[in-house]
Amino acid sequence: NITIRGRGTIDGKGIAMRERKMPSPPATHKQGEGFLNNLLVPIATSNFTFDGLILRDAGFWMFMVVRSDNVKITNYKGFQDLYKIENDAIDINESQNVLVQHAIGISDDDTFSTKTWPQKGMSKDWPGAIEHLENVVFEDCLAWTRCVAFKIGMGICTLQNGVTIRNSYVYQSARALLVDHGYTENTLPEE
Numbered sequence: 001n002i003t004i005r006g007r008g009t010i011d012g013k014g015i016a017m018r019e020r021k022m023p024s025p026p027a028t029h030k031q032g033e034g035f036l037n038n039l040l041v042p043i044a045t046s047n048f049t050f051d052g053l054i055l056r057d058a059g060f061w062m063f064m065v066v067r068s069d070n071v072k073i074t075n076y077k078g079f080q081d082l083y084k085i086e087n088d089a090i091d092i093n094e095s096q097n098v099l100v101q102h103a104i105g106i107s108d109d110d111t112f113s114t115k116t117w118p119q120k121g122m123s124k125d126w127p128g129a130i131e132h133l134e135n136v137v138f139e140d141c142l143a144w145t146r147c148v149a150f151k152i153g154m155g156i157c158t159l160q161n162g163v164t165i166r167n168s169y170v171y172q173s174a175r176a177l178l179v180d181h182g183y184t185e186n187t188l189p190e191e
Contacts, residue, residue, distance in 0.1 A: 002042065003049040012039045014059035015081055036060040042068050044127055051075055061088040062107075066123075067131050071098040080107035082146060088113055089143075093123075094131040094158070103141045111143040111173075114163050115155035118183065132159040141168040149173040153180040 017037060036059040042048045043066040050072070055062050056079040063078060065071050071092075078089035089105030091113045092098050105111030116133050117123045143149035149170040152163050170176045 001047045002045055003051075004040075004053065005049070005051045007052050009054040009056060010039050011056050012037050012058040012062070014057045014087065015084065017059040018084065038062065038064055040064075041066060042071070044068065046070050048072075053077075054079065057081060058087060060086055060122075061091050063090040064093055065091070065095050065098060066093045066126060067095060067128055068098075069096040071095060073098070073100045074102050076100065076103040076105075078103070078105045078107070078111070080109075082106070082108050085109050085147075089145075091115055092133065092136050093117055093155075094133055095136070096132075096134045098136045099139065100137070100141060101139045103138075104144075105141065106144040108146050110148045110151045110154075111145045112138050112141055112149065112165075112168075113151040114153070114160055116158040116160055117155040118157050130158055132161065133163070134159070135162045137164045137166065138168055139164075139166045141165075142171060143169070143173060143176075144171040145173045147173065148175045148178045150176065151178045151180065153182065154178070155183045156181050157184055 039055045039058045041064045045068040048071045052075040054077040080087040087107050088109050089107045089111040093115045
């Protein structure tokens with residue numbers, strides 16, 4: 001029962017973070033790679049509501065809904081840099097009954113995406129077991145990207161069922177819609 005509502009902006013300063021050099025990078029980072037950040041990650045929540053805020057300039061995937069149910073996201077504005085890859089505007093991961101409505105997503109990478117990601121890399125420490133994804137609706141959404149506007153899959157280790165894209169628009173993209181079974185548990189490199 002968490003609600004985040006308002007007309008403010010959460011600015012991750014992602015470009016500056018990526019360009020910042022780490023003095024002695026951990027083993028998980030490449031030499032000279034800066035910090036990466038997500039701006040908002042409701043994880044293992046029920047009845048999460050988000051309304052009206054602007055999220056901008058994350059260093060990585062900006063807004064990730066993870067292993068949650070009964071989620072309502074309205075009037076979301078996600079503004080990412082158009083020249084830094086891996087900066088999705090919103091990713092719905094392993095969640096059920098999610099509505100994303102009246103939203104704008106601008107990013108170099110995918111704007112609106114669903115995933116059931118392998119428990120490796122960024123998701124290896126997510127609490128609980130991997131879940132399926134079901135009943136996700138993107139309605140009245142505007143996408144602007146150099147990659148994929150609406151992506152289903154590309155991280156599909158469990159069932160993704162009932163994903164709906166309704167009355168939504170693509171201003172610019174390399175692909176408006178992509179359904180991809182890439183990045184399953186068997187196709188990711190070992191860490």
